[in-house]
Amino acid sequence: MTRHFSLTRRGFLASVAAGGFALGFRIPAAAQDAATATTELNAWVVIHPDDTVVIRVARIEMGQGTLTGLAQLVAEELDADWEKVTWEYPTPGQNVARDRVWGAFGTYGSQGIRASQQYVREGGAAARAMLLQAAANRWGVDPATLTVSKGVISGPDGQTLRYGELAAEAAQVAVPAEIQLKDPSTWTIAGQPVKRLDTMGKLDGSQIYAIDMKLPGMVSAAIRQAPVMGSTVASFDAEAVMGMPGVQKVLQIDNDAVAVVADTWWRAKTALDALQIEWTESEHANLSMADIHAMLDEGLRSEDAFVGTQAGDVSAAVQNAANVVEAEYYFPWQHHATMEPMNATALVTADRCEVWVATQDAEAELAVASEASGLEIPQCEVYRVHLGGGFGRRASSHEYTRQAVLIAKEMPGTPVKLIWSREEDMIHGTFHPITKARMVGALDDQGNLTGLHMRISGQSILANLMPFMLEEGKDPFTFQGLNPDGEEGQFGYTVPNLLIDHAMRNPPVRPGFWRGVNNNQNAFYLETFMDELAHAAGRDPLEFRRAHMANHPRHLAVLEAAAEGIGWDTPPPDGVFRGLCQHMGYGSYVAAAAEVSVDDRGQLTIHRIVAATDPGNVVNPQQIEAQIEGSFAMGLSAALHGEITVEGGRIQQENYDTYPVITMWEMPAVESLIRPSGGFWGGVGEPTIFVAAPAVLNAVFAATGKRIRQLPLDSNSLRS
Amino acid sequence: MPRITVNGTVHDVDAEPETPLLWVLREQIGLTGTKYGCGIAVCGACTVHIGGMATRSCQVQLQDITPEDEITTIEGLSPDRTHPVQQAWLEVDVPQCGYCQSGQIMAAAALLANNPNPTDEDIAAEMTNICRCGTYNRIRAGIKRASELL
Known part of the structure; x- marks a missing residue:
């Protein structure tokens, strides 16, 4: 774990330019705050004279605990006193101005910790070395003779110095040439279940979310975007609402939205509701679910498909099989339904554009602000606040920021807060992609899986959002968790004849990244079908899986942990039935086992979940447990209730009454088994969500004999 | 006015x-x-x-x-975050994104004012607020802990 650093500033800058994230980039002396004499040791560590350690966090906090985890990693290498650690968000404008010293701000793909752990730890370790050198200089001793604990350095003669006393001198010391990171087995701050750093403000209402922004002279805007996809604004009668209380402006935004600006949002929304808007006829005005199902069904049997994984000859395996099992599945559109609706506040003047927004990618927002305002990037800034939920919705489509800037541009010098109503938020989502799958499995006379064809038909996120990432038309993300190799998401079974392919079918409904992304449907299809195969083979679902997992010991280890945790080898209580599954994604191995019962009326009760995860290294076990618990809430919410539909080119769900989500009474007990095997860094925020649905649906089959192949469960009857 | x-x-x-x-x-x-x-x-x-x-x-x-x-x-709710529900929420580390937590805490405080020792069933019946992060189990544990702190 040794890395070398350039000693010179020139070399240092070169390493930044080459993509390395480096240490010790000094802010100009004039920029230092003389009054408080805070000292920046490097991009990640700022120390106050009172020993407060401010850790800079580049990734955003949206509930997933990354803020605390990253601070733990820096504090660990720094040997800081955790009680004196606080944090701050650098801005994307600062990142641009400093040659991206903080690296990526994007917070998605469960990479908040795993993709930045190396350089943030190095930042902490370098700051520690500089503090030790400063103490050594003061005492005229070799730094190797010093020890440090909780931000206090002790010398060979018992003398001590606090970090706060040394920071200014340490900032003048050369950045160390070599950094030795700690072995995770020696961690005392990282790896521990410390409490989150961001809780206090969430207990008394003092936490300011983007929707809570208040700026002097601020006005608020409500917006209506074309309800039928593809239609545009034909006309609207602004004069009719200009006289309503508080209304200041009515304006068209781009070609597909109208906004009302008023002194308060409620008055803006009230006027907007009264505003008559005519929309143009859209080519999608007759689009219905029947069309979409037909499109996807055609893809299930199409000759043409992008091949993800191929081994052997599936057709031959099917022809030679003792038993062929076939099934078709459906995973509908889902909505993120973040608790905080989309919103953004913008202030635009002739030469400056500032935005306050909840975002998973502040650098992308900065580009949006620049493009919408017509100002250069250095003239723009984005201020970050904690998100009231992200789940991917705030990762890629930042039209709310664009709209806020466009409105603010029409009112120079006046801050404008744009809030989407819940209805706007729901209709204009970026939905979990819609797909179906046709599964064909070949079993030999021993009940072993000799061939598997998994045909996915449906929507590609990348084709819609990031077409430049397609590989000759193929969306590689479609095959998340199904890849033959690699560290991100490996298929966990050995099947001699295997074909996984994707018939891309893109209905004109905007897809997006939704917590877990394509792993959700892939795990649902594969792990429910593996259960079908096990039953067809007359084998125990755990034993059947295990028989095909000899080459995948980490997949198997979490599956066996979950099975042991639920008591798979002992009978369940009367009337209770079990199911299990496993999957790998975002670099982590996850498995779950569920206990359910279904009463005579078909009412499902999920009694208990046991979930096992191997993320390689564990930064905060308590936060991992919280993410596992939350993954079941969101994953089961989708599996049980979630479905976005379209009729007449319009999204049918507008609020939580028609897009119901799981609440307390349905939430099962969740036991988390964290089983890090070390040596790699997997994600945590998303992986467990993949296994929520298949574990429960396999248990539902055990309870009822009904195989749920069409989600959500609500669209099926469990009545016997 | x-x-x-x-x-x-x-x-x-x-x-x-x-x-x-x-x-x-x-x-x-x-x-x-x-x-x-x-x-x-x-x-x-x-x-x-x-x-x-x-x-x-x-x-x-x-x-x-x-x-x-x-x-x-x-x-x-309290002048200094010392309402038993707030204390319990801190102990159990309930919030994730936190956006729903004001409402959850107010609902929990009202529940406990009427029913100082709620069962799981009481909690499930009364706590109907949505949390998209999925903190329900910690909310339940937090209410139980707050009940002890009353």
């Missing part, structure tokens, strides 16, 4: 009579701890106490409130 009493302070409010209490609190009085989530009384993010009763403030209009109604928001 309508007059309402929030957290013990009387406010004269410049808003139309039909304005939901939620938006009076957020935009007229400046108490943004009470959150907008759905506007249709489903999610519970806007929960406040009116006379001690947990109430979804998006469904209460300004004209329905008299100055004698005692409205308590998350900011007024």
Whole structure:
């Protein structure tokens, strides 16, 4: 774990330019705050004279605990006193101005910790070395003779110095040439279940979310975007609402939205509701679910498909099989339904554009602000606040920021807060992609899986959002968790004849990244079908899986942990039935086992979940447990209730009454088994969500004999 | 001008009579701890106490409130975050994104005021607020802990 650093500033800058994230980039002396004499040791560590350690966090906090985890990693290498650690968000404008010293701000793909752990730890370790050198200089001793604990350095003669006393001198010391990171087995701050750093403000209402922004002279805007996809604004009668209380402006935004600006949002929304808007006829005005199902069904049997994984000859395996099992599945559109609706506040003047927004990618927002305002990037800034939920919705489509800037541009010098109503938020989502799958499995006379064809038909996120990432038309993300190799998401079974392919079918409904992304449907299809195969083979679902997992010991280890945790080898209580599954994604191995019962009326009760995860290294076990618990809430919410539909080119769900989500009474007990095997860094925020649905649906089959192949469960009857 | 009493302070409010209490609190009085989530009384993010009763403030209009109604928001639950629910929430590390937690805490405080020792079933029946991060199990544990701290 040794890395070398350039000693010179020139070399240092070169390493930044080459993509390395480096240490010790000094802010100009004039920029230092003389009054408080805070000292920046490097991009990640700022120390106050009172020993407060401010850790800079580049990734955003949206509930997933990354803020605390990253601070733990820096504090660990720094040997800081955790009680004196606080944090701050650098801005994307600062990142641009400093040659991206903080690296990526994007917070998605469960990479908040795993993709930045190396350089943030190095930042902490370098700051520690500089503090030790400063103490050594003061005492005229070799730094190797010093020890440090909780931000206090002790010398060979018992003398001590606090970090706060040394920071200014340490900032003048050369950045160390070599950094030795700690072995995770020696961690005392990282790896521990410390409490989150961001809780206090969430207990008394003092936490300011983007929707809570208040700026002097601020006005608020409500917006209506074309309800039928593809239609545009034909006309609207602004004069009719200009006289309503508080209304200041009515304006068209781009070609597909109208906004009302008023002194308060409620008055803006009230006027907007009264505003008559005519929309143009859209080519999608007759689009219905029947069309979409037909499109996807055609893809299930199409000759043409992008091949993800191929081994052997599936057709031959099917022809030679003792038993062929076939099934078709459906995973509908889902909505993120973040608790905080989309919103953004913008202030635009002739030469400056500032935005306050909840975002998973502040650098992308900065580009949006620049493009919408017509100002250069250095003239723009984005201020970050904690998100009231992200789940991917705030990762890629930042039209709310664009709209806020466009409105603010029409009112120079006046801050404008744009809030989407819940209805706007729901209709204009970026939905979990819609797909179906046709599964064909070949079993030999021993009940072993000799061939598997998994045909996915449906929507590609990348084709819609990031077409430049397609590989000759193929969306590689479609095959998340199904890849033959690699560290991100490996298929966990050995099947001699295997074909996984994707018939891309893109209905004109905007897809997006939704917590877990394509792993959700892939795990649902594969792990429910593996259960079908096990039953067809007359084998125990755990034993059947295990028989095909000899080459995948980490997949198997979490599956066996979950099975042991639920008591798979002992009978369940009367009337209770079990199911299990496993999957790998975002670099982590996850498995779950569920206990359910279904009463005579078909009412499902999920009694208990046991979930096992191997993320390689564990930064905060308590936060991992919280993410596992939350993954079941969101994953089961989708599996049980979630479905976005379209009729007449319009999204049918507008609020939580028609897009119901799981609440307390349905939430099962969740036991988390964290089983890090070390040596790699997997994600945590998303992986467990993949296994929520298949574990429960396999248990539902055990309870009822009904195989749920069409989600959500609500669209099926469990009545016997 | 309508007059309402929030957290013990009387406010004269410049808003139309039909304005939901939620938006009076957020935009007229400046108490943004009470959150907008759905506007249709489903999610519970806007929960406040009116006379001690947990109430979804998006469904209460300004004209329905008299100055004698005692409205308590998350900011007024305790002067220093020492309400047992707040203490328990900190101990159990309940919040994730936190956006729904003002409403959850107000609903939990009202539940405990009426039922100091709720069972799991009582909690499931009373706590109908939505949390998309999925903190339900910690909310349940937090209510149990708060019950001990009462």
